[in-house]
Amino acid sequence: MVAQSAEASGFGHRWLLVLLVLTWAISWPIIKIGITTVPPIWYGCFRYIIAACCLFGLLAARRELVFPPRPDWPLVVVSGALQMAAYSALTGLALTVLPPGRASVLAFSTPIWVVPLAGWWLHEHVSRQAMFGVGLGILGVLAIALPSLHPDRVEQVLAYVMLMGAAAAWAISIVFVRSHRFTVSALALAPWQTLVAAGLLFPLAILVEGSPRTIGESGVASLVYVGPVATAFAYWAVVEAGRHFRASTMSMTLLAAPSLGILVSALTLGEPIGASLIAGVVLTGAGIRLATSAPQHSPIVASAEREN
Known part of the structure; x- marks a missing residue:
């Protein structure tokens, strides 16, 4: 009976992981729809309030x-500001210009930037395999972005820069988590992180986008999901x-989210899938695979282990 219970539990958590990938993949075209009626910074603010x-x-x-203990507040502020507020605002603004599938691949390139950042900031050893993975990932980013890098497409260039900024903000948050000693669980800190994100986005939205306007039906439906x-x-x-899963297993499985997001975006919004996008997905995925599976003490793995 115990063995059957453990097997059923493992089966349930595998399905939970699949559901998580589907949830994030579907979210990109849904966010794209939402920001057509809700300004992107206000959208992020409403998202985190909900x-x-x-x-x-x-x-x-x-x-x-629980109220976060004093030692955990730096983490709450940093992750709320960078991983949530900055990431949401930058990706939302980029989505006003770029299709969601292409944007999701670049926004999920975070592990590529974590490796050199951890080597510089935390003085962690970075293997040749990891650096080769970083190089492949950068080639993947360039393969996706280069077709739009023309002087007459300034908005698209800025959108790509914002996506790289979003990925970098998340990477900084991950490395900060790596160096942090938790006194309570990651889940216990989560509502406070989202509250910090909403609190930071609120004045920024007023400053940049003005007072909130009436939200249309598509915006409400989008926020109800996101x-x-x-x-x-x-x-x-x-x-x-x-x-229940190794952090390396988690990071590899979640790589399916942007690829699936491209498919969902193509089917629902008619996003074109060209050779440069396919090459970018393959190179970026291979780069993240090499960078996160290299024989080193990865901050991505360590942060997940420490949170759990």
């Missing part, structure tokens, strides 16, 4: 709601699945 309410409610129902599902549920699912 996610914060969901996560506070979940932890309250589980009687696990806030509770693609943000609150996804964060819980990452933590829950991470308790």
Whole structure:
């Protein structure tokens, strides 16, 4: 009976991981639809307000709601500001110009930038395999971006720069997590991180985009999915699945999200899939694979292990 229970639990968590990949893949075209009626920074603000309410409610129902201890507040602020607020604002602004499938590949290139950043910041050994993976990943990014790098396409160039900025912001957050000693669980900190993100995006949205306007039906429908599902549920699912799978398995599985996002975007929004995009996906995926599976103490792996 115990063996059957363990097997059923493992089966359930495998499906949870599959559901997480689908959730994130579907979210990109849905966000693209949402920001057609909601300005992108306001969209990110509303997204994290909804996610914060969901996560506070979940932890309250589980009687696990706690105020972050003082040692954890630097992590709450850094991850809320970089991994959530900056990442959401930059990707949202980029999505006003670029198709969601192409944008998702570049935004998920974060592991490529983590490797050299950890070597410089944390003085961690970086193997030749990892650096080769970084090189492949950069070639993949260039393969996706180069067709749009023309003087008369300034908006697209800026959009690619914003996506790289978003990936870099997430990478800095990951490396910061790597050096942090948790006093409570990652899930317990999650609602406070989303609250920080919403608090930072609110004044920025007023400054850049003005007072919030009436949200159309498509914007409401988009936020109903992205806030509770693609943000609150996804964060819980990452933590829950991470308790049962190796961090390397998690990072490799989640690589399927941008590739699947391209397919979903092509089917729903008619995004064209050309040779440069396919080459970019293959090179970026191979680069992340080599960088995260290299024989080193990866900050991506370590941060997930430490959170769980």
